[in-house]
Amino acid sequence: MNEQKPYSVSLPTGQSETKLTLAEGLRPRMETRGLSVYYGKKMGVRNVSMPIYANTVTALIGPSGCGKTTFLRALNRMHDLTPIARIEGEALLDGQNIYAPGVDAVEIRRKIGMVFQKPNPFPTLTIYDNVAAGLKLMGVRRRDVLDEAVERSLTQAVLWDEVKDRLRAPGMSLSGGQQQRLCIARALTVQPEVLLMDEPTSALDPISTQSIEDLLTELKKHVTIAIVTHNMQQAGRVSDFTGYFLLGDLIEFGPTNQLFTNPKDAHTEAYITGRFG
Amino acid sequence: MTPPSSIASVIPKGGNLRIRRVWNSVMLVLLVLGSIVVVSPLIAVLGAVLVNGLATINWAFLTQEFRPVTEGGGGVWHAIVGTLLMNLLALLIGGLLGFAGGVLLSEYPDHPINPYLRTISDLLNGLPALLKGLVIYAIIVLPTGMFSGYAGALALAIILTPIVLRATEGVLQLVPWSVREAGLALGLPRWRVIISLVIPAATAGVVTGLMLGFARAAGEAAPLYFTAGGSQFLNFNLGQQTESLALTIFKYANEPSVLRQEQAWGAALILTIMVLIASLLARWATRKYN
Numbered sequence A: 001m002n003e004q005k006p007y008s009v010s011l012p013t014g015q016s017e018t019k020l021t022l023a024e025g026l027r028p029r030m031e032t033r034g035l036s037v038y039y040g041k042k043m044g045v046r047n048v049s050m051p052i053y054a055n056t057v058t059a060l061i062g063p064s065g066c067g068k069t070t071f072l073r074a075l076n077r078m079h080d081l082t083p084i085a086r087i088e089g090e091a092l093l094d095g096q097n098i099y100a101p102g103v104d105a106v107e108i109r110r111k112i113g114m115v116f117q118k119p120n121p122f123p124t125l126t127i128y129d130n131v132a133a134g135l136k137l138m139g140v141r142r143r144d145v146l147d148e149a150v151e152r153s154l155t156q157a158v159l160w161d162e163v164k165d166r167l168r169a170p171g172m173s174l175s176g177g178q179q180q181r182l183c184i185a186r187a188l189t190v191q192p193e194v195l196l197m198d199e200p201t202s203a204l205d206p207i208s209t210q211s212i213e214d215l216l217t218e219l220k221k222h223v224t225i226a227i228v229t230h231n232m233q234q235a236g237r238v239s240d241f242t243g244y245f246l247l248g249d250l251i252e253f254g255p256t257n258q259l260f261t262n263p264k265d266a267h268t269e270a271y272i273t274g275r276f277g
Numbered sequence B: 001m002t003p004p005s006s007i008a009s010v011i012p013k014g015g016n017l018r019i020r021r022v023w024n025s026v027m028l029v030l031l032v033l034g035s036i037v038v039v040s041p042l043i044a045v046l047g048a049v050l051v052n053g054l055a056t057i058n059w060a061f062l063t064q065e066f067r068p069v070t071e072g073g074g075g076v077w078h079a080i081v082g083t084l085l086m087n088l089l090a091l092l093i094g095g096l097l098g099f100a101g102g103v104l105l106s107e108y109p110d111h112p113i114n115p116y117l118r119t120i121s122d123l124l125n126g127l128p129a130l131l132k133g134l135v136i137y138a139i140i141v142l143p144t145g146m147f148s149g150y151a152g153a154l155a156l157a158i159i160l161t162p163i164v165l166r167a168t169e170g171v172l173q174l175v176p177w178s179v180r181e182a183g184l185a186l187g188l189p190r191w192r193v194i195i196s197l198v199i200p201a202a203t204a205g206v207v208t209g210l211m212l213g214f215a216r217a218a219g220e221a222a223p224l225y226f227t228a229g230g231s232q233f234l235n236f237n238l239g240q241q242t243e244s245l246a247l248t249i250f251k252y253a254n255e256p257s258v259l260r261q262e263q264a265w266g267a268a269l270i271l272t273i274m275v276l277i278a279s280l281l282a283r284w285a286t287r288k289y290n
């Protein structure tokens, strides 16, 4: 995959040296080529071509209803479940089209985890079992392994201290923000290589948000992350690259600092500076 | 007309509170009356069964087999055993079939066999129980040349299947889509998500569906006439002709003997209690899912 050209970024003169080396060492872990998603006749996203570089955080921003969730769900074949959804174009993982015939969606999703926009704990399971569900249902039986994995994931998702004394309580007994972190922990337990997060901090207080952002920075050493966010500061803080969507189109994509300081598109600039959207 | 300056200015003073209170009381009274109308026949039926049945039931009635009226009339032990055996087998067969069909309809909505499954199930549901008995009579009893408990259980299973199927499909549909999505996003195969995450979330409802089917089948007499055939003797072997409480009730209620008519009430009460115990057991077994 190394001969694949990194996304052409025209760095403004005077850009720091470190950013340049980062750009040169980049390898797209995922990439979409002319990806469109339709719901029946209605267009969700249209003709999106965009890389998601390995070991970086890519932020997807744009006004409500512009297709961020739609795009994200196309990256791990989540639309397979929606009968009316139709995919055109390609989504590559390590250069291989995940929509090619014969590709097993289960294998794809095992590598590409997802945190959903709305918290969705398993309603009948305890806090512990919610977090352990992925491993348990894949056949992991060893108690010590499960215990260790649950504690690690819950700690990473900054929920451990709040729930360590009531791991046997139902997952549904948690508050909205706690459920959101529970779902982050659940996704982390199976150690995905790519993590898709749809507004993972939308229900969190500033302290928890900060902790999750720190987690992303820590995680990206091993994991490739795409995150949808409505919070411009968050996109600026955690992401290396940003894609701006508008009405189903990818309007602009580039290194976050470039897109934020020197956007090429007038819509992007208006959105980022808060004059629109 | 000029638009009002603010919404508050067009809301009546006091917000119609008096009228709304009166209206509230009227509706409440109507609701209570309606409930009474609906519930009272039910109570009347149960009450009649209870009062008449209690007068007949005693230890001998519960533990003896059939005896002629001239010898005291005996009891319904053979019918209790037959009812339990046939209905449990029917629950096993019809429960599994209905459950599997319900899962297919709910979880694989695009499966090509589903339209046929749905049609057959609806057809079966609408068909009189008598006809289901005749079908088994034609394909089992005639070729083998004998009535048997197995044939009876099969007839009851046909009655059970569409009820369980519809109930299963219905409760699985109530499990939010997000549960399936969350499971699949963890990299689990679809069957694993269904078995370990979706079905457990619907257990209480599935069991309720099984109980509904069981209760319905336990009350059927007509289809057993040409299949189980009825019997006056105790036997634990479904290969033989078998009695059921519903059959006993039907036969005894039509006999001129007062004793037999009283025994029909007794059998009705026992059947009612059996169904009640079964549903209480089911509630108890699924208590942690509620």
Ligand SMILES: Nc1ncnc2c1ncn2[C@@H]1O[C@H](COP(=O)(O)OP(=O)(O)OP(=O)(O)O)[C@@H](O)[C@H]1O
Residues within 6 Å of the ligand: A039, A042, A043, A044, A062, A063, A064, A065, A066, A067, A068, A069, A070, A071, A082, A117
């Ligand atoms: N299941 C669906 N069926 C039909 N249309 C859908 C479906 N899901 C999304 N859409 C439509 O696709 C468009 C994009 O929706 P999407 O959820 O991707 O937006 P979004 O960018 O994630 O918005 P938000 O920021 O509010 O979450 C919207 O117009 C939406 O109405």
Ligand SMILES: [Mg+2]
Residues within 6 Å of the ligand: A068, A069, A070, A117, A198
């Ligand atoms: Mg969204």
